[in-house]
Amino acid sequence: MHLSKFARRACGQPVLQGKIFGGTSAPSRKWPWQVSLHFSGIHICGGSILDAYWVLTAAHCFDSEKIVEAIDVYVGIMDLDVATRYTQWLEINRLFIHPTYQLFHPAGGDVALLQLKSPIVFSDFVLPICLPPSNLNLNNLSCWATGWGHVSPQGKSLKQLQEVQLPLIPKPLCQLLYGFTTYLLPEMMCAGDIKNEKNVCEGDSGGPLVCKVNQTWRQIGIVSWGRGCAHPLYPGVYANVSHFLSWIQYYLNHTPIPPLLTPSLSSSLRATLSTFVTMLASLLVW
Numbered sequence: 001m002h003l004s005k006f007a008r009r010a011c012g013q014p015v016l017q018g019k020i021f022g023g024t025s026a027p028s029r030k031w032p033w034q035v036s037l038h039f040s041g042i043h044i045c046g047g048s049i050l051d052a053y054w055v056l057t058a059a060h061c062f063d064s065e066k067i068v069e070a071i072d073v074y075v076g077i078m079d080l081d082v083a084t085r086y087t088q089w090l091e092i093n094r095l096f097i098h099p100t101y102q103l104f105h106p107a108g109g110d111v112a113l114l115q116l117k118s119p120i121v122f123s124d125f126v127l128p129i130c131l132p133p134s135n136l137n138l139n140n141l142s143c144w145a146t147g148w149g150h151v152s153p154q155g156k157s158l159k160q161l162q163e164v165q166l167p168l169i170p171k172p173l174c175q176l177l178y179g180f181t182t183y184l185l186p187e188m189m190c191a192g193d194i195k196n197e198k199n200v201c202e203g204d205s206g207g208p209l210v211c212k213v214n215q216t217w218r219q220i221g222i223v224s225w226g227r228g229c230a231h232p233l234y235p236g237v238y239a240n241v242s243h244f245l246s247w248i249q250y251y252l253n254h255t256p257i258p259p260l261l262t263p264s265l266s267s268s269l270r271a272t273l274s275t276f277v278t279m280l281a282s283l284l285v286w
Contacts, residue, residue, distance in 0.1 A: 009122040009127055009128065010127075011033075011050075011051075011127070011128040011129055011130035011131075011216075012033075012128075012129055012130035012210075012216040012217035012218055013127065013216065013217070014029055014030055014031065014032050014127060014217070015029045015032075015124040029124055029125055030163070031144075031146045031161065031163065031210075032049075032076075032124070032125055032126050032127040033048045033049040033127055033128055033129035033208065033210075033219075034046065034047075034048065034049075034075075034146050034147075034161060034207070034208070035047035035048055035049060035055050035057070035073060035074065035075055036073075036074040036075075036077055036080065036148060037057065037061060037071055037072070037073060037074075037206065038071065038072040038073075038074065039066055039070060039071050039072075040070060043080055043148050044061060044066075044071075044205075045057055045058060045061035045205045045206035045207070046146070046147040046148065046149075046204055046205065046206045046207025046208070046223065047061075047073070047114070047206050047207065047208075048129045048207070048208040048210075048219055049075060049120060049126070049127070049128045049129060050113075050128055050129065050131065050248075050252065051128050051252065052116075052119035052120045052122070052128075053093075053115055053116050053119055053120070053257055053258075054113060054114065054115060054116070054251075054252055055073060055113070055114040055116065056111070056112075056113060056114075056208075056219070056222065056241075056248065057112050057113075057114060057206035057207075057222065058110045058111065058112060058205050058206035058222050058223065058224055058239065059097045059098060059101040059102075059109065059110045059111055059112040060101075060107065060110055060205065060224070060225075061112065061205055061206045062095065062097065062112060068092050068095050069091075069092070071092055072089055072090075072091070073089070073090040073091065073092060073114065073116060074087065074088070074089055074090075075087070075088050075090070075120055075126050076088050076123070076125045076126040077161075078160060078161045079159050079160050079161075080148060080159040081159050082159075084125075086123055086125035086126060088120060088121060088126065090116045090117065090118060090120065091116065091117045091118070092114050092115070092116065092117070093115045093116055093117040093258045094114075094115040094255070095112060095113075095114055095115075096112065096113040096114075096115070096251055097111075097112050098110075098111040098112070098244060098247060104185065105183065105185050107188075107224050107225040107237070108185050108187065108188075109187070109239075110222065110224040110225070110239045111222060111239050111244045111247070111248075112206075113248060113251050113252075115251075115255060115258070116258075117258055118258075118260065119260075129208060129210060129217060129218070129219045130216055130217060130218045130219070131218065131219060131241060131245060131248065131249075132213075132218045132219065132220050132241055132242050132245070133242070133245075134242050134245050134246075135242075136213065136218070136220065136242055138168055138189075138211075138220065141168065141211040141212070141213065141220075142165065142211060142212050143165070143166055143167075143168060143191060143209055143210065143211040143220065143221075144163055144164065144165050144166065144209070144210055144211075145163070145164055145166055145191070145204065145207065145208070145209050145210075145223065145236070146161060146162065146163045146164075146207055146208065146210075147161070147162060147204030147207040147223065148160075148161060148162065148204070149162070149204030149205075149207075164193070165193070166191040166192055166193055166209070166236070167191065167192070167193060168189065168190070168191050169190035169191055169192060169194075169235045170190075171184060171188075171189070171190065173190075174190035174235055174237070177233055177234060177235065178227065178234065182227075184237065186243070187239060187240050187243040187244070188224070188237050188238065188239065188240060189220070189221055189237070189238050189239075189240045190235040190236065190237055190238070191209055191221065191235055191236055191238060192234075192235030192236050194233065194235065204223045205223050205224070206222060206223060207222070207223045208221070208222065208223075209221030209222070209223065209238050219241050220238075220240070220241055220242065221238030221239065221240060221241060222238055222239040222241060223236060223238060224236075224237050224238050224239045225237050
């Protein structure tokens with residue numbers, strides 16, 4: 001793999017061991033692979049760190065003629081309005097959309113890889129997530145989703161990263177709940193706490209669904225779509241990472257690392273300035 005010294009940190013091993021609709025605020029350092037994507041200063045999607053140069057997210061985050069150069073990548077951030085010394089702002093070097101995106105289903109192939117222009121600097125607050133094996137047994141796993149999406153039916157969202165534990169829903173049951181007019185592709189998986197009305201929502205798109213396997217966190221899903229996140233009978237639908245594993249690994253292994261840029265600002269200072277601009281932009285909108 002084309003990995004630099006920046007990437008040599010164990011994946012899926014946060015220092016702190018163990019919105020999301022119905023979720024709670026996440027403790028710092030618990031989900032160090034979480035990414036926030038901003039377009040024109042506003043959070044639009046989540047994502048996850050795979051290594052120093054790569055972020056995994058959903059393809060639909062780049063719909064609506066969004067200009068890739070206008071999308072900012074933030075890591076090491078918990079509160080969207082507050083940058084810390086661990087917050088880093090990065091730019092996208094290349095975007096890879098899965099070739100089957102929307103080819104066989106309106107939300108099919110909903111996977112995207114972002115190669116960054118400069119490497120992420122890892123710390124206890126910023127670490128990569130592990131990819132799953134292609135044959136991962138999904139039975140009896142403890143899985144969690146994280147993000148900054150809506151936390152109420154009225155569309156309210158919080159600036160603090162939210163977390164929620166979600167049971168995996170068997171594909172036949174998920175298909176039954178959605179109705180057979182809404183076909184679920186083999187590459188899709190479902191999760192949601194139907195009983196307690198907990199689910200992912202708008203703004204969580206592209207974020208990770210992670211499960212702890214043998215003391216290591218692995219990302220099994222990417223938040224993709226659903227039908228009314230506040231409705232308890234419709235689980236969230238995710239792109240199954242194992243299904244796209246060979247495609248992901250191909251680009252990670254065969255894409256050259258971009259030449260290192262000469263930094264004009266430190267990562268933390270750039271993040272602070274960018275977050276300030278984001279806050280100012282939101283004030284101007286209101």
